Amino acid sequence: MSERDDILARVREALTVPAPMPGHDHDTGPRALVLPSMADQRRVLPAVGQSFDEQAALFRRKAVELHADFRLVKDVAAMAAELKAICAAEKWQRAASHAGELTGAACRALGLPILLTDQAFDKRELARCDVGISDCDALVAQTGSVVVTSRSAGGRALSVLPPHHVVVARREQLLPDLPAAFAFLRSKYGADYPSMISFITGPSRTGDIERILVLGAHGPKKLTILCV
Amino acid sequence: MTEPAVQFKHDARRLSADLRHRQIILTAMGNYEVARDQRKGAFQDWQSARQMAAETKWDAINHLDRHLEQLVRNLEARGTKVHWAATDQQARDIILGILRAKKARIIVKSKAMTSEEIHLNEAMEQAGYEVVESDLGEFIVQLREEPPYHIVFPAMHLTRDDIKDVFQRKLGDAPSNNPEELTMVARRVLREKYLQADVGITGANFAIAETGMLSITENEGNARLTAALSRTMITLLGIEKVLPRLEDLALFLPMLAAMGTGQAITCYNTLYGGPRQPGESDGPGEYHVVLLDNHRTALLADAEQRDSLHCIRCGACLNACPIFRNVGGHTYGTTYCGPIGAVITPNLRGLNEWRHLSYASSLCGACTETCPVKINLHHHLLQNRRNASRRRPSWWQRIAFQVFAPVANKPALWALVTRMGRLGQKAHSLVKGGRLDPAYAWTKTRDLPPVAKQSFKEWWRARR
Numbered sequence: 001m002s003e004r005d006d007i008l009a010r011v012r013e014a015l016t017v018p019a020p021m022p023g024h025d026h027d028t029g030p031r032a033l034v035l036p037s038m039a040d041q042r043r044v045l046p047a048v049g050q051s052f053d054e055q056a057a058l059f060r061r062k063a064v065e066l067h068a069d070f071r072l073v074k075d076v077a078a079m080a081a082e083l084k085a086i087c088a089a090e091k092w093q094r095a096a097s098h099a100g101e102l103t104g105a106a107c108r109a110l111g112l113p114i115l116l117t118d119q120a121f122d123k124r125e126l127a128r129c130d131v132g133i134s135d136c137d138a139l140v141a142q143t144g145s146v147v148v149t150s151r152s153a154g155g156r157a158l159s160v161l162p163p164h165h166v167v168v169a170r171r172e173q174l175l176p177d178l179p180a181a182f183a184f185l186r187s188k189y190g191a192d193y194p195s196m197i198s199f200i201t202g203p204s205r206t207g208d209i210e211r212i213l214v215l216g217a218h219g220p221k222k223l224t225i226l227c228v
Numbered sequence: 229m230t231e232p233a234v235q236f237k238h239d240a241r242r243l244s245a246d247l248r249h250r251q252i253i254l255t256a257m258g259n260y261e262v263a264r265d266q267r268k269g270a271f272q273d274w275q276s277a278r279q280m281a282a283e284t285k286w287d288a289i290n291h292l293d294r295h296l297e298q299l300v301r302n303l304e305a306r307g308t309k310v311h312w313a314a315t316d317q318q319a320r321d322i323i324l325g326i327l328r329a330k331k332a333r334i335i336v337k338s339k340a341m342t343s344e345e346i347h348l349n350e351a352m353e354q355a356g357y358e359v360v361e362s363d364l365g366e367f368i369v370q371l372r373e374e375p376p377y378h379i380v381f382p383a384m385h386l387t388r389d390d391i392k393d394v395f396q397r398k399l400g401d402a403p404s405n406n407p408e409e410l411t412m413v414a415r416r417v418l419r420e421k422y423l424q425a426d427v428g429i430t431g432a433n434f435a436i437a438e439t440g441m442l443s444i445t446e447n448e449g450n451a452r453l454t455a456a457l458s459r460t461m462i463t464l465l466g467i468e469k470v471l472p473r474l475e476d477l478a479l480f481l482p483m484l485a486a487m488g489t490g491q492a493i494t495c496y497n498t499l500y501g502g503p504r505q506p507g508e509s510d511g512p513g514e515y516h517v518v519l520l521d522n523h524r525t526a527l528l529a530d531a532e533q534r535d536s537l538h539c540i541r542c543g544a545c546l547n548a549c550p551i552f553r554n555v556g557g558h559t560y561g562t563t564y565c566g567p568i569g570a571v572i573t574p575n576l577r578g579l580n581e582w583r584h585l586s587y588a589s590s591l592c593g594a595c596t597e598t599c600p601v602k603i604n605l606h607h608h609l610l611q612n613r614r615n616a617s618r619r620r621p622s623w624w625q626r627i628a629f630q631v632f633a634p635v636a637n638k639p640a641l642w643a644l645v646t647r648m649g650r651l652g653q654k655a656h657s658l659v660k661g662g663r664l665d666p667a668y669a670w671t672k673t674r675d676l677p678p679v680a681k682q683s684f685k686e687w688w689r690a691r692r
Contacts, residue, residue: 022283127423151505155508219449
């Protein structure tokens with residue numbers, strides 16, 4: 001018998017004896033357990049406002065808390081101008097990005113040599129870039145998170161290897177909460193998920209030395225979110 | 229006493245009197261508690277969230293066979309190679325086999341308690357591979373050649389000066405004791421390792437059966453880099469990590485962060501569903517998932533304690549436990565320490581050898597109260613005591629209860645013994661706490677309240 005069959009047989013054998021339900025110590029009777037619905041989750045998770053303005057304000061508060069830089073800009077031209085200002089202030093020499101409507105506009109505005117990571121690339125060259133500019137799948141107001149995937153945000157390394165990660169997003173991409181984010185991922189990719197989906201919440205951090213917060217442990221030291 | 233029990237007693241005695249250790253732990257815990265309570269408070273209904281999480285995990289564990297089959301089917305459909313390991317030896321052999329086949333030299337690891345459980349690093353190093361822990365805390369304890377102190381904060385017991393010393397000694401690079409500068413030293417050293425790594429090894433926090441994905445929670449980005457830059461990726465996880473549905477994470481990610489580190493959600497929460505897919509430009513060409521049993525099915529067979537497999541390894545019960553806070557993580561001598569470790573270790577590694585852990589508890593119930601998935605921790609400690617003495621009864625306990633039972637059952641005898649107790653206690657005070665004291669082991673650190681001058685019965689009779 002293979003290990004797989006062996007382990008599964010032991011699991012089935014073990015489960016012939018029922019266990020009490022949580023919070024019902026002596027009740028092992030056959031009671032249908034219904035997994036929590038989206039409405040159930042929303043009833044217990046931290047509250048989020050209904051309107052776009054409330055959600056954008058919440059995202060901004062979360063970004064401040066997380067040491068991320070969130071800017072709501074009025075159009076693509078304004079986004080390009082913000083980006084050029086950051087580029088000049090930080091003296092970027094090399095940038096990395098991937099093909100996309102917003103990333104395209106961002107890269108043209110910079111006028112720097114751009115390493116594209118949605119085609120074959122050298123990871124050492126990406127490590128030498130000052131900034132990685134990527135699209136995202138969604139922004140989550142409840143937690144201040146950015147959702148990226150290997151398919152829509154230039155692969156796995158772009159959003160984590162360069163020291164500064166710039167996310168370009170559209171207002172429509174702002175979702176209220178985590179249940180909405182998972183529902184969105186299901187509707188967008190349900191038939192064929194990308195190999196990596198990541199919720200990025202602020203720049204990389206650690207508290208492993210005396211529980212003191214240090215940004216840029218291994219991933220980016222800075223996270224900028226430009227929302228058009 | 230068994231060898232682990234002797235070691236436990238020795239270390240517990242030393243550390244509970246170590247004021248420096250106590251100061252470090254209390255400072256860290258104080259900061260954690262403030263953040264944790266703030267995050268719990270942000271939930272609209274934390275107690276209902278716990279009940280939902282407990283029920284979701286109940287479903288996952290009580291239909292484990294179905295969920296595992298679904299998980300594996302979905303992983304395999306997208307090109308992941310799934311391996312099953314019944315024992316720690318098998319898991320090590322599987323992973324060493326992959327390393328040999330890939331002709332690997334440098335292995336980068338992100339934090340995985342399962343790899344501590346099977347002593348993977350030692351096995352890989354003995355086989356001649358260079359193994360680098362990439363989580364900062366794990367990297368520090370690896371340099372110090374010691375096991376992690378805590379399942380979430382591996383280097384919690386060290387000060388910045390301790391860390392500067394080990395960096396100076398092992399890396400020859402420690403500009404100061406400033407946490408930021410020390411972190412940047414580790415960043416520089418590890419960055420080069422990610423780029424060189426042939427194989428990356430990770431653990432997992434959750435395995436989503438419905439979509440065939442492994443979810444990894446972290447703050448530093450080390451697991452992200454491991455999973456992005458290695459040519460081959462291996463994830464090692466216990467079979468109990470399953471969750472039924474993708475959307476269950478909407479509850480579990482913020483709950484794990486609140487209780488684990490006092491965050492609303494950790495910095496990176498990433499789902500991996502396979503190796504690089506067609507049309508993707510980077511990521512490992514091969515993805516291996518190793519599912520580990522290592523006595524988990526034995527724990528599953530104990531319906532009474534099955535809920536200890538609900539554990540999401542947030543570490544909240546360690547932080548809440550007065551015993552853990554006094555004796556520290558290393559004293560347990562186990563992979564999993566604190567209340568959850570005291571519950572599962574006797575079941576995973578031998579009830580009699582580890583029975584002393586069931587007594588490393590004041591039974592205050594703080595662990596049960598804080599657990600986000602409602603594991604009945606302090607009752608399980610009592611059940612372990614019962615099971616251990618059923619299997620190997622203690623002769624002196626049996627004699628003690630044989631004497632106690634008839635005395636307690638006969639009011640006249642009981643009255644006589646209490647009266648003798650009053651006299652006995654006066655005599656005892658002459659030797660109390662000294663070497664002549666027959667109850668020295670108990671009395672040297674404890675006071676016995678004086679036996680009342682008058683029993684309730686006597687008082688009642690005198691009143692009337």
